[in-house]
Amino acid sequence: MSSLLHIDSSVRAANNPNPDHDSISKTIALRFIDTWKRNQPADEYIYRDVGMNPPDFITQDWIDAVFTPDEKRTPAQKERLSLSDKLIAEVSAADVILISSPMYNYGMPAQLKAWFDQIVRINKTFDFDLSRGDFPLKPLLSGKTLIIVTSSGEFGFEKGGIREDSSHLTPHLQTLSKYLGADTVYEIASEYQEFGDERHRISVANAKNRAEIIASELSIPTRASTLKDEVLNVRSYY
Numbered sequence: 367m368s369s370l371l372h373i374d375s376s377v378r379a380a381n382n383p384n385p386d387h388d389s390i391s392k393t394i395a396l397r398f399i400d401t402w403k404r405n406q407p408a409d410e411y412i413y414r415d416v417g418m419n420p421p422d423f424i425t426q427d428w429i430d431a432v433f434t435p436d437e438k439r440t441p442a443q444k445e446r447l448s449l450s451d452k453l454i455a456e457v458s459a460a461d462v463i464l465i466s467s468p469m470y471n472y473g474m475p476a477q478l479k480a481w482f483d484q485i486v487r488i489n490k491t492f493d494f495d496l497s498r499g500d501f502p503l504k505p506l507l508s509g510k511t512l513i514i515v516t517s518s519g520e521f522g523f524e525k526g527g528i529r530e531d532s533s534h535l536t537p538h539l540q541t542l543s544k545y546l547g548a549d550t551v552y553e554i555a556s557e558y559q560e561f562g563d564e565r566h567r568i569s570v571a572n573a574k575n576r577a578e579i580i581a582s583e584l585s586i587p588t589r590a591s592t593l594k595d596e597v598l599n600v601r602s603y604y
């Protein structure tokens with residue numbers, strides 16, 4: 367049995383009275399989750415919509431509490447860190463983490479960044495030792511698989527793409543993935559939303575299909591040998 371943590375971060379709902387307003391990233395993520403649950407109904411599943419229920423921003427008091435040794439923390443400091451403790455516990459317990467994110471202003475939504483700020487925490491998800499020279503931070507979690515689902519209005523954010531220089535969403539999530547303990551990362555990207563044309567329809571359809579393939583591979587390990595090459599060799603962008 368595995369544990370699956372699902373984080374959505376669009377401020378839009380997956381289902382709206384006008385379907386044109388439905389979140390694309392959430393809809394693609396749902397395809398992954400539906401496939402997973404069909405294959406592994408007994409798995410633990412934790413869901414957070416940080417787009418609609420954003421975690422608090424960290425504050426100076428939060429940092430003070432983090433750098434106060436455990437045994438010296440006041441009840442107020444413990445309370446201040448309680449959300450962080452809970453979010454970190456959810457990440458620690460997960461075998462597979464699915465994060466869906468819209469591209470806002472070429473990066474992730476502030477709400478998702480707030481979630482990471484609560485989680486990337488000294489002596490919890492990384493430790494710090496200057497004897498390591500220029501790389502004093504070491505992630506503490508490992509062994510997890512991360513699936514990143516993104517949706518953007520423009521296109522060409524992949525390596526060599528026409529907007530590679532403005533690509534601050536997936537590269538940022540990739541950088542942070544090691545603090546979640548992700549050793550394996552899959553990317554699923556839908557693009558062209560602002561164009562609303564055939565390229566967009568194809569991009570969404572391909573992303574949903576890829577979500578289903580990856581969910582199948584990860585949730586039915588015996589199929590991995592046949593699907594592995596196909597999945598791993600497909601670039602994340604279409």
Ligand SMILES: Cc1cc2nc3c(=O)[nH]c(=O)nc-3n(C[C@H](O)[C@H](O)[C@H](O)COP(=O)(O)O)c2cc1C
Nearest residue numbers: 376389390391468469470471472517518519520559
């Ligand atoms: C506030 C805001 C900022 C956006 N910034 C960008 C951007 O910088 N680049 C881009 O390609 N699309 C941008 N978009 C378009 C979204 O990425 C696109 O609509 C995406 O589908 C949103 O994800 P969702 O459908 O899951 O809500 C922006 C949309 C909003 C609402």
